[in-house]
Amino acid sequence: MIRMVLSALRFAGAALLLSVLPLAAQTDSATAAVAADSADAAADSSWREHVAAGDQARDAGDWGTWRYHLVRVREQIGYHPLVVLALARADTRLGRTEDALGWLRAYAAAGLTHDLAGDTTLAALRDTPGWSAVVERLAANARPVSAAQTAFIVPDSQFLPESVVFDARSSRFFLSSLRHGSILSWTADGGFREFAAGGGERTWSTLALAVDTLTRTLWATTAALPLYERYQAADSGKSAVLAYDLETGALRRRYDAPEEGRHTLGDMTVGPDGTVYVSDADGGTVYRITRGGEELEAWVGDEFASPQGLVAAADGRRVYVADYLRGIAVVDTSGEELAWLQTPDSITVAGIDGLVRAGNRLIAVQNGITPKRVVEFTLNTAGTAITGWRALEAGSPLLTEPTHAVVIGGEVFFIPDSGWDRLDEAGNVKPGMTLEPAHVLRVALPGR
Numbered sequence: 173m174i175r176m177v178l179s180a181l182r183f184a185g186a187a188l189l190l191s192v193l194p195l196a197a198q199t200d201s202a203t204a205a206v207a208a209d210s211a212d213a214a215a216d217s218s219w220r221e222h223v224a225a226g227d228q229a230r231d232a233g234d235w236g237t238w239r240y241h242l243v244r245v246r247e248q249i250g251y252h253p254l255v256v257l258a259l260a261r262a263d264t265r266l267g268r269t270e271d272a273l274g275w276l277r278a279y280a281a282a283g284l285t286h287d288l289a290g291d292t293t294l295a296a297l298r299d300t301p302g303w304s305a306v307v308e309r310l311a312a313n314a315r316p317v318s319a320a321q322t323a324f325i326v327p328d329s330q331f332l333p334e335s336v337v338f339d340a341r342s343s344r345f346f347l348s349s350l351r352h353g354s355i356l357s358w359t360a361d362g363g364f365r366e367f368a369a370g371g372g373e374r375t376w377s378t379l380a381l382a383v384d385t386l387t388r389t390l391w392a393t394t395a396a397l398p399l400y401e402r403y404q405a406a407d408s409g410k411s412a413v414l415a416y417d418l419e420t421g422a423l424r425r426r427y428d429a430p431e432e433g434r435h436t437l438g439d440m441t442v443g444p445d446g447t448v449y450v451s452d453a454d455g456g457t458v459y460r461i462t463r464g465g466e467e468l469e470a471w472v473g474d475e476f477a478s479p480q481g482l483v484a485a486a487d488g489r490r491v492y493v494a495d496y497l498r499g500i501a502v503v504d505t506s507g508e509e510l511a512w513l514q515t516p517d518s519i520t521v522a523g524i525d526g527l528v529r530a531g532n533r534l535i536a537v538q539n540g541i542t543p544k545r546v547v548e549f550t551l552n553t554a555g556t557a558i559t560g561w562r563a564l565e566a567g568s569p570l571l572t573e574p575t576h577a578v579v580i581g582g583e584v585f586f587i588p589d590s591g592w593d594r595l596d597e598a599g600n601v602k603p604g605m606t607l608e609p610a611h612v613l614r615v616a617l618p619g620r
Contacts (some may be wrong), residue, residue: 332399332610430455544572
């Protein structure tokens with residue numbers, strides 16, 4: 173994931189895109205020539221190469237070349253708020269006032285906010301026609317959408333929940349703990365119970381959860397993150413998938429991530445046929461475990477920068493995979509066909525963490541944009557394009573660091589305040605902040 177202030181321990185692999193953003197203090201005095209063999213990139217270069225080349229051009233004050241590479245990045249990764257803002261800045265530098273305002277209008281139409289007053293690179297636009305309309309739209313976007321109500325509260329302020337799932341047969345919610353590495357269950361009549369203790373050998377922070385009702389399995393992922401209370405630096409980059417007996421809590425099986433490289437198996441889903449799909453935010457790969465399978469096998473990976481939430485399509489033959497930078501991919505279950513969900517410029521699918529489905533709608537938790545929000549995306553009949561969006565919760569007081577969600581009937585239950593935002597990259601509580609009990613909120617789906 174990416175955010176304006178990047179948390180590298182959670183969103184590794186996405187930092188490269190931040191270089192499209194200029195420093196507010198940068199001036200036009202940077203006029204050094206950029207060597208063609210280092211700053212230029214062919215039109216068929218990868219988006220990463222265009223980012224790097226554009227970064228060099230920007231630092232040298234070569235705004236035209238910077239803009240060229242930004243356009244190439246946008247063509248390859250689609251609409252991303254950071255790229256759109258950077259294009260507005262580049263066009264402002266080049267005196268392309270209408271183009272710059274057009275980028276800002278597209279940014280505002282996506283329901284986003286930005287501190288225009290503090291963005292000195294856009295100062296030349298402030299007296300132009302159309303500026304006030306953009307300012308008003310961004311201000312309107314900052315007004316909270318607050319319809320959710322509390323379902324229950326996790327009393328342990330140190331728990332730091334990441335994922336929430338629900339088992340309909342036993343009417344139990346399950347929550348994973350980043351800090352303790354444990355898993356709790358909760359029922360309306362019985363409250364909290366420990367399902368799986370943390371602190372076991374080769375287990376660390378517990379991240380994603382998924383329920384397989386047929387085999388009565390609770391799937392979980394674990395990763396060695398600095399915020400884990402027993403974290404050891406020697407374990408950094410290690411991760412695994414764990415299969416628990418849903419009735420007893422006994423560990424049935426463990427599937428370790430490959431030894432080479434760094435891995436954070438952070439999100440997962442179970443397909444209709446029992447296949448488990450697991451995304452690796454660090455490694456950029458999505459793995460799978462077939463029902464009864466012996467191995468964690470690579471399924472698809474070359475297209476992703478930082479894969480996050482995933483969910484099976486309504487037809488059961490495809491899986492939607494959110495990438496923190498690039499949007500939402502649609503992958504057939506063989507892993508041989510991948511296409512990016514078609515999305516209008518007035519809709520942003522960047523910064524998605526959790527992703528679930530309700531019929532022909534995707535429910536996304538976006539914690540990598542401003543304002544943070546839980547949003548409903550309406551799909552076309554074929555499930556290949558987004559046709560509309562609606563914020564279910566956005567910018568509300570409790571929505572400080574939302575993570576995952578689950579759909580139950582006509583409602584979405586989600587974690588709004590996991591606590592990630594209160595920790596530094598070493599896993600310590602930031603100065604002046606305290607950890608608070610986390611909530612699980614519920615909000616009704618429109619039209620259900």
